[in-house]
Amino acid sequence: MAERSGYSRAAITFHWLIAALLIGNFAGGLLMGDLLDSADPAQKRLGFQVIQLHKSTGLTILVLSLMRLVLRLTTDRPALPGHMTPTERALAHLSHWGFYGVMILVPLTGWIMVSASPLGFPTIWFGLFEWPHLPIETSKAVSGSANEAHELLAYAGAGLLALHVAGALKHHYFDRDDVLARMLPFVRPRA
Amino acid sequence: MIRLALLLLAAAPAAASQWTVVPAQSSLGFSADWNGQIVQGRFPRFAASIRFDPNKLAEARVDATIDLAAATTDDRTVNGSLPTADWFDVKRSPTARLQLTSFAPGKPGQYVARGTLSLRGAAVPVTLPFTLAMKGDRAVMTGEAVLDRRAFRIGLASDPSASWVGFRVPVKVRITATRAG
Numbered sequence: 001m002a003e004r005s006g007y008s009r010a011a012i013t014f015h016w017l018i019a020a021l022l023i024g025n026f027a028g029g030l031l032m033g034d035l036l037d038s039a040d041p042a043q044k045r046l047g048f049q050v051i052q053l054h055k056s057t058g059l060t061i062l063v064l065s066l067m068r069l070v071l072r073l074t075t076d077r078p079a080l081p082g083h084m085t086p087t088e089r090a091l092a093h094l095s096h097w098g099f100y101g102v103m104i105l106v107p108l109t110g111w112i113m114v115s116a117s118p119l120g121f122p123t124i125w126f127g128l129f130e131w132p133h134l135p136i137e138t139s140k141a142v143s144g145s146a147n148e149a150h151e152l153l154a155y156a157g158a159g160l161l162a163l164h165v166a167g168a169l170k171h172h173y174f175d176r177d178d179v180l181a182r183m184l185p186f187v188r189p190r191a
Numbered sequence: 192m193i194r195l196a197l198l199l200l201a202a203a204p205a206a207a208s209q210w211t212v213v214p215a216q217s218s219l220g221f222s223a224d225w226n227g228q229i230v231q232g233r234f235p236r237f238a239a240s241i242r243f244d245p246n247k248l249a250e251a252r253v254d255a256t257i258d259l260a261a262a263t264t265d266d267r268t269v270n271g272s273l274p275t276a277d278w279f280d281v282k283r284s285p286t287a288r289l290q291l292t293s294f295a296p297g298k299p300g301q302y303v304a305r306g307t308l309s310l311r312g313a314a315v316p317v318t319l320p321f322t323l324a325m326k327g328d329r330a331v332m333t334g335e336a337v338l339d340r341r342a343f344r345i346g347l348a349s350d351p352s353a354s355w356v357g358f359r360v361p362v363k364v365r366i367t368a369t370r371a372g
Contacts, residue, residue: 041228044355117349120274122270124267
């Protein structure tokens with residue numbers, strides 16, 4: 001596949017849009033747990049509202065990520081800088097594909113957990129329409145396992161994010177290449 | 192022949208204590224505590240066979256069938272949960288049946304009915320105190336029974352400790368009926 005000099009506008013949009021939604025939803029997931037565990041009924045009610053928001057955002061991430069995966073598999077993208085060692089290249093690929101795994105599997109496990117839950121609680125996408133449950137049997141065991149996978153994968157995603165940000169800053173400040181700049185919107189890559 | 196006619200006349204008052212529900216002026220509602228907030232629900236579809244004569248309470252009987260699939264609340268998320276297996280489980284038991292077989296008088300115009308409510312495969316004794324206003328061939332009955340969802344194993348997989356949904360479920364009945372025949 002030919003390599004281009006910078007990321008396409010679509011790739012940049014997907015990157016930042018999904019990043020913002022992922023970080024927001026990670027925070028929402030943590031907040032939701034605290035609210036639902038609260039003894040205050042008003043906090044619990046708020047928790048259920050956050051659940052609806054969290055599910056709506058998560059499913060949006062799932063759809064956007066699948067679209068992004070198609071874009072990733074079908075279009076050219078810029079090459080990694082020439083100075084990178086084979087190990088660094090392998091790590092970069094691993095973390096990027098790891099992100100795709102997280103972006104797709106975290107919402108998917110969330111969807112499984114909600115669909116199998118005996119609570120039978122529907123997902124109303126941003127209050128607009130009812131998002132269907134996956135056609136799976138109601139099972140507390142399945143829902144519980146999906147819940148655990150959902151959380152573990154989300155934390156793995158947070159770890160990847162730390163690695164990703166550290167990598168981007170290293171490229172920018174130590175390697176002084178255009179790896180960070182070429183993903184920033186409104187910034188022209190270094191010549 | 193005349194004797195037979197007299198017998199039929201004597202039997203007539205029994206038929207006269209039969210009542211027909213006026214659906215437009217009747218309602219069956221329930222409420223549940225949902226995180227400190229009361230969610231109001233209703234069963235818009237039910238049918239009842241009512242035999243009631245204040246002077247013949249021993250013969251009074253009510254047999255009602257309630258369509259659980261039609262149950263609805265003002266909360267869309269609750270509506271999504273209601274028909275599922277852990278709640279009303281409408282696939283396996285689409286209707287509830289209320290059979291009232293014992294009526295005791297209280298203060299004037301007040302009674303206490305006792306019987307059985309069958310729901311989700313459980314037959315549970317219920318007590319329904321009610322007031323009755325009869326005027327000619329028209330009667331208005333209002334009453335409230337408090338049920339415990341645990342007795343019917345409702346929501347036990349989702350919330351066995353009432354962390355979100357209370358155990359007590361008051362059911363409000365308002366029936367307008369006209370004398371049949």
